[in-house]
Amino acid sequence: MTSLPIYWNEAAGLGEMLADDQHEHWVRQQLEQRFELVPLDILSAPDRLEPNDELADLDLLLLAQPNALAPADFVALDNWVKGGGKLLLFADPMLTEHSEFGLGDRRRPQDMALLGPVLMRWGLPQFYDEDQPDTPRLVTYGDTAIPLHNAGRFEILPAETATCELLSERVIAYCAIGQGSALIVSDAAVLEHEADSAIAGEALEKLLKNAFNSAQ
Numbered sequence: 001m002t003s004l005p006i007y008w009n010e011a012a013g014l015g016e017m018l019a020d021d022q023h024e025h026w027v028r029q030q031l032e033q034r035f036e037l038v039p040l041d042i043l044s045a046p047d048r049l050e051p052n053d054e055l056a057d058l059d060l061l062l063l064a065q066p067n068a069l070a071p072a073d074f075v076a077l078d079n080w081v082k083g084g085g086k087l088l089l090f091a092d093p094m095l096t097e098h099s100e101f102g103l104g105d106r107r108r109p110q111d112m113a114l115l116g117p118v119l120m121r122w123g124l125p126q127f128y129d130e131d132q133p134d135t136p137r138l139v140t141y142g143d144t145a146i147p148l149h150n151a152g153r154f155e156i157l158p159a160e161t162a163t164c165e166l167l168s169e170r171v172i173a174y175c176a177i178g179q180g181s182a183l184i185v186s187d188a189a190v191l192e193h194e195a196d197s198a199i200a201g202e203a204l205e206k207l208l209k210n211a212f213n214s215a216q
Contacts, residue, residue, distance in 0.1 A: 001040040002064035003110040004097060004191055027191050030201060031208075035060070043069065044076035051076045060212050064090040065188045068114045078121055082161060082178025088211035091115045092188035093128040093152035113152075119184075122175050123159025126186055128152045136189065138199070139168045144206040146172070147199055152186035174210075183211035 006025045031037060038054055045052045049072050055061070061080070069077075081087050091113035119126055129152075138145040146168060153170040164175040173184045189195065190203045 001043070001061075001066045003067045004065050004188065005109070005193065006064065006191065007037065007039050025193060026195075026197055026201070027204065030204060031062070042073060043080070044072035048072070049075040049079070051080045055080055059084070059086060061085060061087045063087060064191055065092050065095060065110050065113060066115075067110050069118075071117070074118045074121070077118055078161075078177075081180040081182055084179040086180060086212050087182040087184075088207060089115075089182055089184045090188040090191060091119070091126060091152070091184060091186055092150075093126060093186065094150040096149040096189060097192050119154075120157075121159070122162035122164060122177060122182070123157040124162070124164050124173055124175065124184065125155050125157060126152050127155070139171055141168045141172060141203070141206060142210075144203055145199060146185070146203045146207075147189045147192075147195060148187045149189040149192075150187070151189070154184070154186055181211075183207060 006027045028037070038058065040052075040054060042052060043055055044050065050056070055076065063077075077087075093112055095109060095111045097109055113126070116126070128150075132150065134150060136147060136149045139148050139151075140146075148171060151171050154164075154166055154173045155170070156164050156166060156173075162175045162177040164173050166173050171186050173186075175182045175184065185207065190200050190207070192200070
């Protein structure tokens, strides 16, 4: 699930989105080398707080700068992870991905992650450092460099159902949540269409392996 033009290209309409001359996003190409992708529009079953049938059948979930979620979606996501799901979440407080559409256009990717309710549920408040340089940089994650641009950071608060660890200058958090887990990145620059393919590709592969280790 994502508002970024990863699975579908950014386009003014359906015809342009499906046109044969559209270039496939490198992230989708990399993901499809090892996963069968199932695009999701919602996380909760209609009129219920439980995961929808598609999500309930999945063991792994990539949530990349999604559009604003309904309260039922937050509950369903929390229940799904606690039940044993493995989540890789990109939550960017200040998205730097270029878009052809202006601010306020619903076709534009979500500029600011609106995931506070579920992050607070897991004891992981997110904040944005307005004093950081407005230039791309790298942060070390294990033996891998992760591209960042106007990233956020996390803090840890006590939580009943989650235990989190902060990594890479508090930009990345790993949380054990019930029987499942979440690897959460407070930035989405690694997924940008024009990212350095070598650096970004290696970084994404590292994050996928650590988030979905049982599937590797």
